[in-house]
Structure formats: structure tokens, C-alpha cells
Amino acid sequence: MAKIKVAILGATGMVGQRFIEALIDHPFFEVGALVASAKREGGKYVETDRWRLETPLPENIGEMKLVAPDAEKVVSSGVRIAFSALPSDVATELETDLAKSGVAVFSNTASHRMDSEVPLIVPEVNYETIDMIVGKKGYIVTNANCSTTGLVLPLKVVQPLGIKRVFVATYQAISGAGYPGVPSLDILANVIPYIGKEEEKMQIESKKILGVYDSSARTVRDADFEVHASCVRIPAVDGHLEAVEVEVEKPRSEKEVVELFESFESPDVVKGLPTAPVKPVIYRHEPDRPQHRYDVNAGEPAKSAWGMAVSVGRVRVIENYIRFVVISHNTRRGAAPGSVLNAELAHKKGYL
Ligand SMILES: NC(=O)c1ccc[n+]([C@@H]2O[C@H](COP(=O)([O-])OP(=O)(O)OC[C@H]3O[C@@H](n4cnc5c(N)ncnc54)[C@H](OP(=O)(O)O)[C@@H]3O)[C@@H](O)[C@H]2O)c1
Numbered sequence: 001m002a003k004i005k006v007a008i009l010g011a012t013g014m015v016g017q018r019f020i021e022a023l024i025d026h027p028f029f030e031v032g033a034l035v036a037s038a039k040r041e042g043g044k045y046v047e048t049d050r051w052r053l054e055t056p057l058p059e060n061i062g063e064m065k066l067v068a069p070d071a072e073k074v075v076s077s078g079v080r081i082a083f084s085a086l087p088s089d090v091a092t093e094l095e096t097d098l099a100k101s102g103v104a105v106f107s108n109t110a111s112h113r114m115d116s117e118v119p120l121i122v123p124e125v126n127y128e129t130i131d132m133i134v135g136k137k138g139y140i141v142t143n144a145n146c147s148t149t150g151l152v153l154p155l156k157v158v159q160p161l162g163i164k165r166v167f168v169a170t171y172q173a174i175s176g177a178g179y180p181g182v183p184s185l186d187i188l189a190n191v192i193p194y195i196g197k198e199e200e201k202m203q204i205e206s207k208k209i210l211g212v213y214d215s216s217a218r219t220v221r222d223a224d225f226e227v228h229a230s231c232v233r234i235p236a237v238d239g240h241l242e243a244v245e246v247e248v249e250k251p252r253s254e255k256e257v258v259e260l261f262e263s264f265e266s267p268d269v270v271k272g273l274p275t276a277p278v279k280p281v282i283y284r285h286e287p288d289r290p291q292h293r294y295d296v297n298a299g300e301p302a303k304s305a306w307g308m309a310v311s312v313g314r315v316r317v318i319e320n321y322i323r324f325v326v327i328s329h330n331t332r333r334g335a336a337p338g339s340v341l342n343a344e345l346a347h348k349k350g351y352l
Pocket residue numbers: 009010011012013014015016035036037038040050069084085086087088090108109110144145146175176177178179180330331334335
């Protein structure tokens with residue numbers, strides 16, 4: 001079967017590079033267009049000198065010429081899908097125009113995440129909301145902010161206990177700010193207790209993702225728990241670690257909560273998708289795990305699902321409060337391959 005041609009919008013950025021990496025030898029999709037800012041139009045990708053991943057830049061990608069962020073030019077490159085990794089102010093209009101032109105847009109940007117007709121998906125948590133796009137040729141499907149993705153996976157596990165309030169403090173890597181991102185003088189040997197708009201995103205996006213899907217109206221009613229976030233930038237390269245405290249209605253013992261994490265499985269429709277990790281939530285029993293250094297790239301099978309599992313540890317229960325620590329890869333699970341997983345889900349459901 002012929003592969004579906006895709007564009008990567010923002011292909012020279014941190015997330016755009018992860019898209020290129022995630023699409024190497026992909027069974028359904030192949031890169032047909034690379035989009036960056038207008039000033040780069042017509043230049044070869046390799047000449048931008050922006051590649052910052054350990055995976056070598058594929059030669060055929062390096063030779064591709066960059067396209068300007070213009071809907072007509074993207075559509076005329078013959079793509080059916082656009083994976084978006086643009087700054088949100090640029091993405092808002094371009095994503096809308098592409099969807100109107102019949103392109104399926106899978107976006108990492110905040111621009112349309114909270115639009116009522118746009119699904120916001122982490123497949124292991126709320127795969128059913130992909131049905132919001134049924135019958136549309138062009139549409140936008142979003143994935144969450146990177147720190148929200150790491151939060152909602154473990155929250156899904158404890159949701160049956162009745163979540164009342166969530167308190168979360170994050171320890172977020174510098175790749176979350178893009179490239180070149182945070183100035184080295186600010187972040188070396190330092191932490192910065194503020195990340196613009198991040199706390200607000202965690203608060204609203206978590207409630208949409210863990211909300212109730214009404215399949216007849218094709219709308220989501222937000223979950224009614226509160227989320228209180230404090231977001232901090234730290235000098236790690238990749239990975240967002242989060243210290244979480246959840247107030248629940250039906251408390252369980254530490255042993256029972258650990259068993260919930262260990263027995264969590266992907267829904268059947270997600271199992272076996274090329275980028276899906278076999279176990280989306282991995283529980284670490286060591287007292288000092290998970291850590292950025294050892295756990296950020298968790299996820300089997302190797303390569304296709306690297307960095308797609310979140311690692312949880314340090315469960316403690318105090319009365320109605322469950323505490324744990326979780327780490328997730330911000331540009332993998334929280335961005336590009338996360339978005340590719342959404343497209344694989346749409347492909348499996350016949351929406352492409
Ligand atoms: N980094 C993360 O962990 C992460 C996680 C989840 C979601 N996101 C979201 O993903 C998006 C990209 O983030 P990033 O970290 O990859 O940022 P980045 O490294 O700064 O990359 C930005 C990309 O957008 C392009 N761009 C910038 N201004 C443009 C314009 N006016 N017109 C067209 N293209 C333009 C850049 O192209 P040039 O090279 O030509 O400037 C580059 O390809 C953002 O919306 C971000 O919030 C990021």
C-alpha cells in the first residue's frame with residue numbers, strides 16, 4: 001500500500017526534528033514537505049544547520065527544499081496530512097486554512113487545543129474523542145502540552161478512585177522551550193520557577209482530556225476536579241518530571257495504588273499501533289526513580305516507542321491524598337511521536 005505523504009510544519013525546530021525522527025521508515029506515512037519560516041524558502045534542510053538530535057539526519061531529508069508557511073504551497077506539495085510544530089501565533093491561521101483545504105492537521109501547538117470541535121487526544125486516555133472528526137475531510141486533531149501529557153496518563157490510572165483535586169510541581173527540561181530556547185546564562189547551574197502560560201495550560205487541558213465524551217453530540221464535558229500547577233525550568237536536556245499529589249474520594253493503600261499503576265493497559269484500539277508503547281505507564285520500585293538520566297526514553301518496542309512510556313514511582317498515601325512522581329519525554333511522548341500516534345489512531349479508524 002502506498003504511504004501517505006505528510007508535511008512537517010516547523011520542521012527545523014525541536015519538535016519538528018522529532019517528527020522527522022519519528023517518521024523514518026514509518027509504515028503508513030512518508031515526509032513529502034518540510035515547512036519553516038518564509039526566510040528559508042527554497043533552501044535545503046541540511047543547509048539550515050539546525051539538526052540537534054543524536055539520530056543522524058537522514059540524507060534524503062537533508063536534501064529536501066524548505067517550503068514557506070503558506071497553505072496553498074503546502075497543499076500543492078500533495079500532502080494529505082500536516083504535522084504541526086509551529087509557534088502558536090503562526091499556527092492558528094495556517095492550521096485552519098489547511099483543514100479548510102481538506103488536509104488532516106495533527107498539531108502540537110496550543111492554538112486550537114481548547115476549541116470545542118477539536119479533539120485533544122492522548123490515545124491511552126481518551127482515544128474515543130477521535131470520533132469528533134467523523135465525516136470531515138479536513139480537520140485539526142491536537143495533542144496536549146508536554147507537561148499535561150505526563151500528568152494525564154497517571155491521572156487516568158487513579159481516576160476510578162474519584163479525583164477531587166490535583167497539585168503538581170514540575171521540573172521541566174530546557175528542550176521544552178525550543179531551540180535555542182532558554183539562554184545558557186539563565187539556566188546553567190540554576191532553576192527558573194516560572195514558565196509562561198504553562199500552569200494555565202496544565203489546568204485547562206487536563207480537564208478536557210479526562211472529561212466525559214458525549215458521542216451523540218460529539219462534545220466533551222470537562223472533568224470537574226481542580227488542578228493546581230507550579231512549573232519550574234531545570235537544567236536537564238529532555239524530560240519533564242512532575243511531583244503530583246491527588247486528593248481522591250476513595251483512598252487505597254500504597255500497595256493497591258502501585259498495583260493500579262502496574263496493571264494499567266492501553267485500550268485495544270491503541271495496542272499494536274506502530275508508535276504505541278507496549279506499556280504506556282511503567283512503575284519503578286527503586287526509591288530514587290524515576291530520573292531524567294535513566295527513565296526519559298522509556299518505552300518498548302525499541303526505537304519506534306522510545307520515550308513514549310511515562311515512568312511513575314515513589315507512591316505514598318496519606319489519608320485521602322496519593323503522592324507520586326512521574327517523568328515523561330517532552331518532545332517524544334509530549335510532542336512529535338505523540339502526534340504521530342494520534343494520526344496512526346485516525347488511520348486505524350479509517351479517518352485518513
Ligand atoms: N519543545 C517541546 O517540548 C514542545 C512540546 C509540546 C509542544 N510544543 C509546541 O510545539 C511548537 C514548536 O515548539 P519547538 O520547541 O519545536 O519550537 P522551536 O524549536 O522554536 O521551533 C519553531 C519552529 O517554527 C518555525 N517558525 C518560527 N517562526 C515561524 C514563522 N513566523 N513562520 C513559519 N515558521 C516559523 C521555526 O522555523 P525557523 O527555523 O525557520 O525559524 C521552527 O521550525 C510550539 O507551539 C510549542 O509550544 C513544544
